[in-house]
Amino acid sequence: MRKIYFICLLFICNGILAQKKDKLYPVTIYEKIWQERNSDARLKMIKTIWLEDSTFEDPSASIKGITAFNNVINEFYKKIPDAALTSGPKIVKDNYVSWDWKIQDSKNKLIMGGREFARLNGKGQISKIISFWNKDATLSEAEVLKNLEADNLKIVEKYFESLFKTKDVNAIAPLIDDEAVYNQATGLPYGGTYKGFDEWTKMFAKSAELFDLQIEREPVYFSDPSKEEVIIYFVINCKAKKSGKTLSMPISEHFDLKKGKITAIRLFYFDTKQFAEFLKSRK
Template sequence: MRKIYFICFIFMINGLFAQKKDKLNPIEVYEKAWSERKSEARLKIIKTIWLEESTFEDPSASIKGTAALNNVINEFYKKNPDAVFTSGPKVVKDNYVSWDWKILDSKNKLIMAGRDFARLNGKGQVSKIIGFWNPEVTLSESEILNNLEIENFKIVAQYYESLFKTRDFTTMAHLIEEGAVYYQAEGLPYGGKYVGFNEWTKMYAKSAEFFDLEIEKEPVYFSDSTKNEVIIYFTIKTKAKKSGKTLLMPISEHFDIKDGKITAIRPFYFDTKQFAEFLKSKK
């Protein structure tokens, strides 16, 4: 019986090591790409583990795609032609990998140090890498996700400020991804699917024909950084232009965010039917 337990234990350990090796393979290839000096050869390496929607962010760059990553590395070597990379042990958890790294010159002098955080897609490819420049970096996975969450909060807060307070559509336009979708409930007089910021502005103008709006309660923010989603809850005080009546209505708005841009918004009214009837009612 002990022999059976021991054999099972060995199989379990071997399985864990195999899983870890599978997760580390794209990171090993990624590091190999950084060590390759020839641009064409490097691009071939990059394409084996990098997708056109994969992203790279650090204090010097924020890019997407294989050619863009290759260009980042090319530019680095123009400034640091004799750079040598070294990296520390990899920490693997689910589809996340993090590790410390250093860049030395030909005289073994430290050029730069930091920590990278990678998200894998489970198919042997890298979907995102975020690089932190700091020789003392000790960020955990949860702390890095929290940083992403804060950045998403900032984007949504800026959108909210621009729309409801400053009416700054120029600033707002820079927060919206081209082709972003705004979904309004079909039961509303301005309901429908609006694609692209120009269509969004038409929707704002059409909704303004039905009511004046004040913010009764400022938003509360919630987020899931692993899904790049932010949800805000707030209460509006509206005055219907047809009837002159007022109504308080809690609202939640769900934001999808990708690469620092809003890609979709879905508002949910506490009682959509009541709100639609309120807007259409006459004196």
């Protein structure tokens, strides 16, 4: 008898926990609805948590019903087609849920922030949403660093692709600061310090006279957004034009960036002496 009682109690407890867990289900779907660009697909999702007497209010709209709510989101994406929405942790009180949200554009620029209040009907649906705007919202330090890291990685990836894959040197010009410094090992025929894009292109041209290269191993990217530094590690396979010999060599490039531009590059060869001798050798 005690065993049966315990099992029943366990089922009841599990049921209560499941109810608490599922309580946020309509809010989860609501957030996915706002992230869905396709109007028809979004409308199907809306119907699962929204009723014809459900309402949505914010400073720009006050509507009721399924189709009207879908139209609000359609208009939103017409105005901000590249919007990316993120939200914070949820606070639950009885049948009310509240949370903060932010909208950024494709360049990670903050457009707006605010706070959402949802009233649930206890049946897995939303009966009312009130959305407050905060145009003075700011990104947290962690969000700023995350966005900065993403931007800097894109810049370095573009640099790598243009220089080593498409071999379009001119494509890297917009990525380089006017005073940017490139440091090559002094033991190399094209070694030294080069300042500015024009000097960089002369160095690239000089190295191209000595060898051809292919990427043997794709780069691995490391970054420290607090220092605006990106480091990449990759392996090149070179063919010396004097001797026709080939050599595989690991490379590390250290990038400094500021305000969306590369300000310095320091290049490290796994064995600079070996690479220099490889370039000088003859048939």
